[in-house]
Amino acid sequence: MSIAFRVNGRDVSVESEPDARLLWVLREQLQLTGTRYGCGTGLCGACMVHVDGDRAFSCQTSLHEVAGRSVTTIEGLSPDSSHPVQKAWLAESVPQCGYCQSGQIMSAADLLAKTPNPTRDQIVEHMSTNLCRCGTYPRIVRAIERAAKEA
Amino acid sequence: MTIFALGSGAAADSAPDASGLDRRMFMRGAGGLTFAVAIGLPALAAEARRVDLGPWVTLSTDGTITIRGPATEMGQGSRTSLPLIFAEEMDADWSKVRIVRAAPIDAVYGNPGFGGVMYTAGSSAVTGYYKALRQFGAQVRLVLLDNVARRWNVPASELTTEASTVVHAASGRRIGYGEIAAFAEMPAKAPEVRDADLKDPKTFRLIGKDVMRVELPTKVNGTADYAINVAFPGLLHGAVLRTPVPGDGPAAIDDSAAKAVRGFIRTVPLPYGVGVLADSTVAALAAKDALKVTWTRKAKGWGFDSEKGLEEFAAAARDPARPSKPWETAGGGAAALAACASVHEAEYRCDFAYHAQMEPLNAVASVAADGSACELWVGTQSQTMAVTAAATTLGIGPDKVTFHEHLLGGGFGRRGPRDMEFVVDAVLLSQAVKQPVKMVWSREDDIRNGRFHPLTAHHMKAGFDAAGQLVAWHHRKAADVVTEFQDPVRYQKAGQKDFIGMLGAELKTYGIPNRQVDQITMDSGMRTQALRGIGFGPNKWAVEVFIDELAILRGADPLAFRLDLLKGSPRAHAVVDKAGRMADWSRKREGRGLGVAYIDYSGTQIAGVVEVSVDRASGQIKLHDVWIALDCGVTVQPDNIVAQTEGCVVYGIGLALSERITMVDGEVQQSNFYDYLIPRMRDVPAIHVELIATPNHPTGVGQMATPVIAPAISNAVAALTGKRLRHMPMTPDRVLETMKA
Numbered sequence: 001m002s003i004a005f006r007v008n009g010r011d012v013s014v015e016s017e018p019d020a021r022l023l024w025v026l027r028e029q030l031q032l033t034g035t036r037y038g039c040g041t042g043l044c045g046a047c048m049v050h051v052d053g054d055r056a057f058s059c060q061t062s063l064h065e066v067a068g069r070s071v072t073t074i075e076g077l078s079p080d081s082s083h084p085v086q087k088a089w090l091a092e093s094v095p096q097c098g099y100c101q102s103g104q105i106m107s108a109a110d111l112l113a114k115t116p117n118p119t120r121d122q123i124v125e126h127m128s129t130n131l132c133r134c135g136t137y138p139r140i141v142r143a144i145e146r147a148a149k150e151a
Numbered sequence: 152m153t154i155f156a157l158g159s160g161a162a163a164d165s166a167p168d169a170s171g172l173d174r175r176m177f178m179r180g181a182g183g184l185t186f187a188v189a190i191g192l193p194a195l196a197a198e199a200r201r202v203d204l205g206p207w208v209t210l211s212t213d214g215t216i217t218i219r220g221p222a223t224e225m226g227q228g229s230r231t232s233l234p235l236i237f238a239e240e241m242d243a244d245w246s247k248v249r250i251v252r253a254a255p256i257d258a259v260y261g262n263p264g265f266g267g268v269m270y271t272a273g274s275s276a277v278t279g280y281y282k283a284l285r286q287f288g289a290q291v292r293l294v295l296l297d298n299v300a301r302r303w304n305v306p307a308s309e310l311t312t313e314a315s316t317v318v319h320a321a322s323g324r325r326i327g328y329g330e331i332a333a334f335a336e337m338p339a340k341a342p343e344v345r346d347a348d349l350k351d352p353k354t355f356r357l358i359g360k361d362v363m364r365v366e367l368p369t370k371v372n373g374t375a376d377y378a379i380n381v382a383f384p385g386l387l388h389g390a391v392l393r394t395p396v397p398g399d400g401p402a403a404i405d406d407s408a409a410k411a412v413r414g415f416i417r418t419v420p421l422p423y424g425v426g427v428l429a430d431s432t433v434a435a436l437a438a439k440d441a442l443k444v445t446w447t448r449k450a451k452g453w454g455f456d457s458e459k460g461l462e463e464f465a466a467a468a469r470d471p472a473r474p475s476k477p478w479e480t481a482g483g484g485a486a487a488l489a490a491c492a493s494v495h496e497a498e499y500r501c502d503f504a505y506h507a508q509m510e511p512l513n514a515v516a517s518v519a520a521d522g523s524a525c526e527l528w529v530g531t532q533s534q535t536m537a538v539t540a541a542a543t544t545l546g547i548g549p550d551k552v553t554f555h556e557h558l559l560g561g562g563f564g565r566r567g568p569r570d571m572e573f574v575v576d577a578v579l580l581s582q583a584v585k586q587p588v589k590m591v592w593s594r595e596d597d598i599r600n601g602r603f604h605p606l607t608a609h610h611m612k613a614g615f616d617a618a619g620q621l622v623a624w625h626h627r628k629a630a631d632v633v634t635e636f637q638d639p640v641r642y643q644k645a646g647q648k649d650f651i652g653m654l655g656a657e658l659k660t661y662g663i664p665n666r667q668v669d670q671i672t673m674d675s676g677m678r679t680q681a682l683r684g685i686g687f688g689p690n691k692w693a694v695e696v697f698i699d700e701l702a703i704l705r706g707a708d709p710l711a712f713r714l715d716l717l718k719g720s721p722r723a724h725a726v727v728d729k730a731g732r733m734a735d736w737s738r739k740r741e742g743r744g745l746g747v748a749y750i751d752y753s754g755t756q757i758a759g760v761v762e763v764s765v766d767r768a769s770g771q772i773k774l775h776d777v778w779i780a781l782d783c784g785v786t787v788q789p790d791n792i793v794a795q796t797e798g799c800v801v802y803g804i805g806l807a808l809s810e811r812i813t814m815v816d817g818e819v820q821q822s823n824f825y826d827y828l829i830p831r832m833r834d835v836p837a838i839h840v841e842l843i844a845t846p847n848h849p850t851g852v853g854q855m856a857t858p859v860i861a862p863a864i865s866n867a868v869a870a871l872t873g874k875r876l877r878h879m880p881m882t883p884d885r886v887l888e889t890m891k892a
Contacts, residue, residue, distance in 0.1 A: 017413075024433045033380035034373015036560075037432075038509050039594045043824035046509060074373035086371045093363065093790060096226025096798055098370030099509040099560030105371060128833040131824065133509045133561050134226045135801025137832045139794065 005066045007032070008076025018064035022056075023047045025063055026073060034074035034102045038131070045130030048103035048110075049073050055110035074102035077109060085109045088147035096134035104130050108144050117148050202332045204291045206259045207237060207284075214315060214329030216243045219253040221260035221269055222276040223532060224366060225508075225562035226798075227853045228791040229276035231364045236281055236787065239357045240288030240350060243328070244315035250365050252556045255534035255549075266641070270533040272567045272681065274753070274851025277787055281849055286344045293342035298335045299326055314356065352785065352846060359844070361790040366558060378557040381515045381528045381589060387416065388432045389580040389590040390439035393424035393600050396817040397636075397678050398450035401425055408441035418442075419583040426580045428588065436593050452676030452817040460675050460814075461500055461606055467671045468610035468629040469498065475627060475669035476649075479657035485625035487665030491614025494623075497700055498610050499693040500878045503603040503812035505821070506682055507805075507829050510560020511597040516541065516577035517587035524551040525581075529574055530559035532567035540571035541578045563802070563854075564681035568602060569638040595822045602637070602680030603812050605630045605652060609693035613663075613701055621701060621716065624663045626656055626693065629671040633679040633686070652679075655687030655858065658694065660720035660751045661713075677814065683802050684857035687752055692879050695748040695862030700875065709866060710736055710747050710760075722782050723751060725843055726758040729780035733839055734760035743775060744871025748863040754850035756782040756843075759800075759859035762836075763867040767890060770883030772808060772864060774836040779856050781840065784847030796840045796856045803860025805830045811880050 004013045007030060014025055023040075026032040026049070035058055038046030042060040049058045050072040051065075077083045081090075085108045088094075095101045104127070111118055111126045118126070123144050132140070202210045209217040218237050224230035234250045237243075253260040253269070261267035264279020292312060299317045300307035303324060311318050315328040342348075352358070369375040394400055404425050406418040414434030419426035425442055429435035467473045488494050515528035522545055531537040534556055535549075542549040559566055577590035592600065607630040614623035633652035634642040642649070649670060656668040682688065702712035710731045717724040727749050734745060742764055749758040762775040777800050786792055809828040813820045821827040865876045874889050 021433070024431065027380075028382070028431050028433075031382060032373070033382070036377075036509075037379070037511070037591075039824050041594070041823050041825070044509065077372075081368060081372045089371045090363065090367060093361075093367065093794060095367060095370035096794065097509065097559060097561045098226065098366070098375050099377060101370050102373050124832050128831040131509065131829060131831060133507050133563070133802070133829060135798035135830070135835070136794070137801060137830075137835045138797050138838050140832070 003063050003067045005068060006070040008072055014063065016063055018062065020063045021059050022049070022061040022063060022066055022071070023058040026058060032073050032075055036099055036102055038100065043131070044100065045103040045107060046100045048106040048130065050106060050110060053113065055107055074106060077105065083109060084147040084151040085112065085143070088143040088150065091146060092139045092143040094136050094139040094143050096136055100130060100132045104132065104140055108140070108147070111144065112147060112151065116151065118144065200333055202335050204294060205287065207287050208241065208291055210328060210332045210335070212329050212332045214244070214247045214327055215249055216241070216247050216315070216328065217249045217251055219260065220250045221253040221262070221280065222271045223530070223534065223556060223559060225271070225532070225559035225566070227276070227795060228364050228788060229271065230366060231362065232277055232787050232791070233280050233284060235357050235362065236277070236284040237288040239355055240285045241291045242312040242314060245357055245362060247315055255538045255554045257535045261535075268533065269535045270567065271562070272532050272564065273685070274853035274855065278754070278848065278850045285349055289344045289348050290341060293344065293348060294338065295328060295331050295335065297338060297342065298331055302334065358785065358787050359789065361788055364791070375558050377510055377560050378515060378528050378530045379510055379513045379560070379591060381557070383587070385587060386515070387428050387584060387586050387588045388430065388435040389426055389428050389577065389588045390435040390593070391421065391424050391426045391576045391590065391596070392439050392442050392444060393596070394446055394450070395599065395819070396446070396450045396452035396676060398676070399423070399446050399448065399453070401444045402447045403445045405443035408443065409438040412438040412441055417584065419580055421579055426576065426583070428580060428584055432589070432591050435591070450676060451674065455675050455677060455814055455817045457503060457606060457812070457814040461502070461608060464606060464608035464629040464673055465498060465500060465610075467673065468608045468627045473671050475671045478653045478668040478670050480667050482665035484665060484667035485612070485623070487623040488612055488614045488625060491623050492617040494612055494614045495701060495704055496610070496612050497697050498608065498877065499696060500609070501604075501607045501689040501692060502880060503606050503677070503814070504682060504806050504810045505598055505601045505603055505812050505827055506561070506563045506565035507827065508559070508561025508563055508565050511592045511594055512565070512573040513589065513591040514574045514577035515587065515589045516574070516581040518545065518578060518581040518585070520585045522582060523547060524553070525578060526553040526555070527574065528555040528557060530557040530566060531571060531574070532559070532562050532564075536567075536569060537571050537574050540574050544575050544578045545582065563683040564685070565602065568680060569640055594824070598821055598823065598827060599819050601812065601819060602678040604682035604688060605633055605679040606675065607689040609689070611693060611697045613697065615705070619705060621663055622665055624658065624666040626668045627671060628653070628656060628669070628690070628693070629673055630689070631675050631677060631679050632672050633681065636679050637681060650686070651681050652686050653690070654685060655690035655750070655752070656694070660723040661716040662719050663716065676817065683799070683854045684806070685854065687750060687858040688806065691748070691750050691858040692861050695750070696865045696877065699746070699862070699866040699869065703869070709870075713747065713749055717749070722756045722845065722847075723749065726756045726780040726782050729841060729843060730758035730760045730778050733778040733780060733841060734762070734776070736760065744867040744869070746863040746865065746867025746870055748859045748866065750855065750859055752851070752855040752858070754784070755852065755855045757855045757859060759856060759863050761860065761863040761867050763864060763871065765868060765872060765886065770885070770887035770890070772868060772881060772886060774804065774864070776837050776839065777860070778839045779841070779859070780843060781852070781855065782843040782845055783850045783852050783855070784845055785849040786842055786844045787849055789842055789844075792842055792852045793840045795852045797838050799854055799856035800838050800860055801830050801835055803857040804834060806857065806880065807861035807864050808880055809882060811882065
């Protein structure tokens with residue numbers, strides 16, 4: 001069946017099973033490959049996107065759940081990497097392999113949208129949903145603190 | 152095209168390089184280094200002239216300097232740092248430098264420090280290429296100077312360079328590299344580079360100064376080019392159900408349920424498993440999961456139980472009658488124990504561990520319908536091993552394989568086995584269906600098919616003389632032979648030495664005069680592989696915990712005990728001393744313990760101190776601070792070294808405390824991040840890193856801090872509780888058991 005929703009400000013209509021996972025619809029039907037597959041079970045956060053402004057594991061989100069709603073992926077966070085979180089990520093040289101970083105950035109942007117000046121404990125609590133095997137956590141904390149200051 | 156080749160030796164064969172140059176011009180010199188200078192004279196408008204100054208660099212009249220990067224990028228930064236070393240000696244303006252991937256040709260781009268192979272592993276990129284890239288860069292600079300000297304009719308000795316500019320101070324004239332490209336001609340004989348032609352490190356403009364890694368912007372906007380993102384019309388999706396035990400294969404295949412999966416295309420029986428093809432990744436993985444396969448159960452590993460296996464390994468390490476292979480012998484070896492006034496023994500163990508790189512293994516292959524050629528898209532630690540694996544699978548020459556290099560979503564050793572089995576999966580599926588195929592492993596596949604940091608048991612003995620000096624050391628390690636499984640080619644070349652498993656067991660810097668390290672080779676039939684820290688992981692776990700136990704036995708402070716043993720190794724002494732000062736070692740903390748560990752990791756000197764507390768109800772160890780002091784010689788990109796070290800610490804925490812693979816009847820028991828626990832942000836303490844820059848040849852940093860963490864934690868727990876943890880990982884149940892004992 002056909003399901004209509006909005007992705008990065010654009011209206012789309014996708015032919016798929018209603019229980020298809022948003023992650024794979026984004027990656028393989030809409031070619032938005034910035035959203036990553038890491039575990040498929042909501043444990044790593046590499047697939048994190050925003051749905052109506054709240055972060056969501058796209059691998060755990062069924063297509064029918066986003067019908068009529070607005071999805072933002074890393075590609076839509078800003079047109080030119082100018083979101084304060086993206087700028088801070090470069091300033092602190094956060095990414096190593098980079099594979100998890102779209103999800104990290106989407107989680108961080110969600111945190112700062114709701115808590116513009118988070119404490120260190122709030123950052124750690126919020127960001128512990130997202131795994132980074134390269135171990136960039138110390139820099140993620142610094143980048144979020146920087147983005148909060150510079151936003 | 153006029154070609155001037157320098158050096159002596161046999162010419163390489165003549166497949167075209169991606170740069171459009173011909174391989175014949177790349178001559179291999181007596182020193183094993185490749186150098187060639189060539190000048191391209193394409194029939195283009197003058198303003199578009201590009202000069203190929205050998206296989207490494209192309210100079211354009213607009214000033215753009217294109218440098219080829221021979222290392223693959225998995226977050227460690229050598230895609231940037233290697234061209235930067237070249238640019239330093241060429242005196243290039245970094246803002247004009249463009250980095251492109253080098254073609255997969257070992258003879259030209261192979262790592263001089265890694266057997267001449269394009270292999271990004273062992274933290275060997277900067278240390279292996281450093282000297283060669285400086286020489287090549289300097290040679291190009293001399294060619295440019297020579298051209299300007301002739302143009303201006305001045306002695307070359309009066310010319311100097313600034314960033315991408317040649318300067319004649321006497322006349323005040325200046326000319327940009329791009330302008331030189333418009334008239335540059337090559338000398339009949341390329342200039343010889345003497346040590347005096349290399350820059351004085353004090354004048355470095357790039358080495359030692361941080362630049363942004365070139366691919367970083369693509370990693371904050373979603374565009375980074377991992378192979379798992381490859382998509383083009385006609386691409387099918389594949390998945391593979393692989394035998395749980397290496398060397399086995401399918402006996403019977405029931406794919407009736409797989410066929411019912413929407414999007415299923417077909418099943419492909421493979422020698423080692425069963426492939427499925429479908430119209431999407433989701434369908435391929437679902438169809439693979441729906442397969443019912445019985446295995447031939449002929450392979451060695453069936454029946455293996457890792458807990459029982461470890462007991463057998465430990466018994467073998469303990470048993471002096473058990474035959475062993477020598478790894479290191481110094482002085483009188485283990486025989487010196489007999490003359491000691493006191494001898495101490497202890498036993499240490501490590502479980503299997505999994506790489507857990509965030510991008511599951513995958514590859515895209517497109518095999519020509521007649522099987523005569525192949526195109527690959529892959530993130531791999533060795534471009535040439537991937538090409539060879541595909542070529543061997545198809546029975547074609549490597550020159551028939553077109554290779555597209557991608558960023559790696561993590562490597563840690565996993566993307567570097569000689570057989571590149573994940574590439575072969577894609578090649579076989581594409582060959583069967585005569586269409587391009589993207590083959591993706593699920594996370595569950597990635598764990599189930601993992602190639603692990605091996606199970607190890609270590610039996611240690613040490614002896615003190617009557618004066619209380621540590622004079623004799625005997626380390627017997629029982630483990631599977633990692634090198635034989637991971638890389639049979641290098642295993643044979645190395646005279647069947649298991650260097651991947653054994654490196655780090657030797658003690659070069661501690662002043663212990665009589666030493667012996669033996670390997671008892673086990674054969675569990677399980678898959679093993681280098682994992683971040685490689686042999687240093689288990690070996691330094693045993694060494695650094697045992698050293699600590701010996702210090703305590705002698706009533707010595709563990710840090711002072713190490714400093715005393717390291718008197719003859721000033722760089723080693725300095726990092727231990729520094730880590731101690733960073734941690735304020737002598738200050739007692741209520742309810743907290745400090746532990747130290749030190750490693751000479753292939754020349755890099757590194758010491759760490761950790762501060763821990765223990766929740767005695769749950770057995771959970773909590774880390775509060777980690778201090779690391781590191782001397783890797785010249786710091787090519789200092790902030791990146793700090794970043795790598797932070798990452799190493801986080802990785803080391805996981806291996807130390809929670810990461811554990813177990814096997815029952817040869818099958819891996821873990822399946823995803825709920826039962827294989829890698830560190831989250833909340834598990835990571837404050838990490839403090841200080842670099843001690845010394846003028847020594849740069850050595851590796853990509854994994855050096857990882858093996859420091861587990862022994863330092865055990866040592867800290869001992870300092871706090873008086874109880875000794877000797878089995879890694881130090882899971883809460885093991886901690887509770889040890890506290891009760």
